[in-house]
Amino acid sequence: MTPDRPARPFPYPSPTGGRAPARRRRRLTACAVALAAVAFCAAPTATAAAPPAARTLPLSWDAGQAHSGGIPANFVGLSIEWSLIERYMSPTARPAFVRLLRNLGTGVLRIGGSSQDVTPFDATAQNTDAVITPQDLTWIRETLDAANAGTPRGAKPAWGVVLGTAMSPPSATRPFVSPDYVRNFLTQGVAPVFTGAAARYVAGIELGNEPDLSYGSNLDRYLADLTAYTDPAVVGRFPIIAPSTSEDILPWESVAGQTVPTRWFWDWQQILDTAAARVRENAGAFGPYASDHFYPLARTCTGKPYRCASTGALLSDEHMASLDHQVWTHATEAAAHGLGYRLEETSTAANRGADGVSNVAASATYALDLMFHTACPQPPDQPSANTGCTTGAIGLNFHNAEVRAFYAPEEGNGYYNAVDYDPTPAIGAPTAAPLYYAMLLFGHFAQGAKDLRPVAVPAGAAGAAGTGLKAWQVGGAQGERRLFLINKSDQPTTVTLPVPAGSARLDRMTPYDPDGTGRTLDAPQVRVDGRAVEADGRWPGFRPATYRVRGHRLTTTVGAGEAVVVTLAGGN
DSSP states (O other), X not given: OOOOOOOOOOOOOOTTSOOSOGGGOOOOOOOOOSSOOEEEEEOOOTTOSSOOOOEEEOOOOOSXXXXXXXXXTTOOEEEEOGGGHHHHHSTTXXXXXXXXXXXXXXXXXXXXXXXXGTSOBOTTSOOOTTSBOHHHHHHHHHHHHHHTTTOOTTSOOSEEEEXXXXXXXXXXXXXXXXXXXXXXXXXXXXXXXXXXXXXXXXXEEEEOSOHHHHSTTOHHHHHHHHHHHTSHHHHTTSOEXXXXXXXXXXXXXXXXXXXXXXXXXXXXXXXXXXXXXXXXXXXXXXXXXXXXXXXXXXXXXXXXXXXXXXXXXXXXXXXXXXXXXXXXXXXXXXXXXXXXXXXXXXXXXXTTOOTTTTTSHHHXXXXXXXXXXXXXXXXXXXXXXXXXXXXXOSEEEEEEOBSSSTTOGGGOBXXXXXXXXXXXXXXXXXXXXXXXXXXXXXXXXXXTOEEEEEEOOOTTTTOGGGGGXXXXXXXXXXXXXXXXXXEOSSSOEEEEEXXXXXXXXXXXXXXXXXXXXXXXXXXXXXXXXXXXXXXXXOOOOOOOEEEEEBTTEEEEEEOXXXXXXXXXXXXX
């Protein structure tokens, strides 16, 4: 896909400004009440005499439903283009990048994207950004060696990798593409590097990127190529990942009603009929799964207002509903074929993100809620179908790229990058961008958790400030229970939570404005518990506030763009 030119900053309308009609808002359905009643009221302004009276809303903490779904380990991940291996995994960049990975706990790297179809592998070439060499593969393996240090022998690796390779119609820009090319990439490149215990790092070989674009409307040609490329004579022992399709950015109602062209959205059954058996046969340590991509917005949107990037659109319910519809539909189809489902490429806006939207605090607010919806989609046309979170993705990967084009890293980072690389000739330490903090919070407090449930927040019952509040619950270790409160509005919301006697721990992800001008959703930085990831990738650790619960009630304010994790110890 040819990237667009950088866009000018977008305005920052309020996400509570009513972009989505009320009929499109999803209702998250509550579970059986173990604890009940959360109250919200608009936080007082500096000139307000007193806050308005609180209203009680029935939210629930499920004390432990055996049928509740969970969030797998290795859920979080990053997608990195082949053209950026040097910037993230070369010897000068690797130490900090490994620390950033280890901060997240476990995950999956995906190496590929559009660059996998245009960047050739050459076993004898000098290593540069524009060619894949054994040196690149060695740097990837050495990165995973370090990220997996301490993992028990024989256990599933803490970090795995998807290695993307070319599968598309040959053209003037990619004349090398063929089954023979893939065979050479695997036998001359991957196999000699990922040997022994390192062979388990390979979650899969991804065949082509966004074939709905590279093959156009020619599904029959794609299916014929998919059959040829998945032949054991081509892929050998390696796990296979397909179809890695993309979809146009459209309202879910248009997709569901098939009133607009939807690329291959509704062709997944035919695609998986072709490939699923081979994918299952070759499954590796991370299991067999199918994959696709999702973007809520785009950097440019001429003539397509639904695609236009703003913080309001990014944080709206209607764009999250489109994600829910896609993940629910394709995860269900994958499960029917005996496969898992991974959202293998996603972020805030297609075409490398939008300045002022993808690189500000709103991106972290959006990403945190997106990870829960990907793990537990709430289909907008079946609002109570998945309250038990029994259908969902096994993980997702946030995309990272150059700001304009492959092979030009010196021009800077894509606006949506979760981890920014060093664009200078020094190729120094990659650093945490705003979206990374959402991954950090989710990786520590939600990834690997059990008893995932959406928590219903009645729309409008708390006034304008409360309508942007989203809530999810999970069960942690030793019987801990956690409630995630995510404020996607530009106004603070005060929450009163009845809880048992004892204490509660609160961790916060907060927009940070280094200029002190009061920016929130459009703040350029993010903090967790007031702390930042250090320049060398080290995370100084969480520092929750501990509250003694008196009168069985806990009150806290969730600021604009903030997220709060309330943790109760086992037995509470």
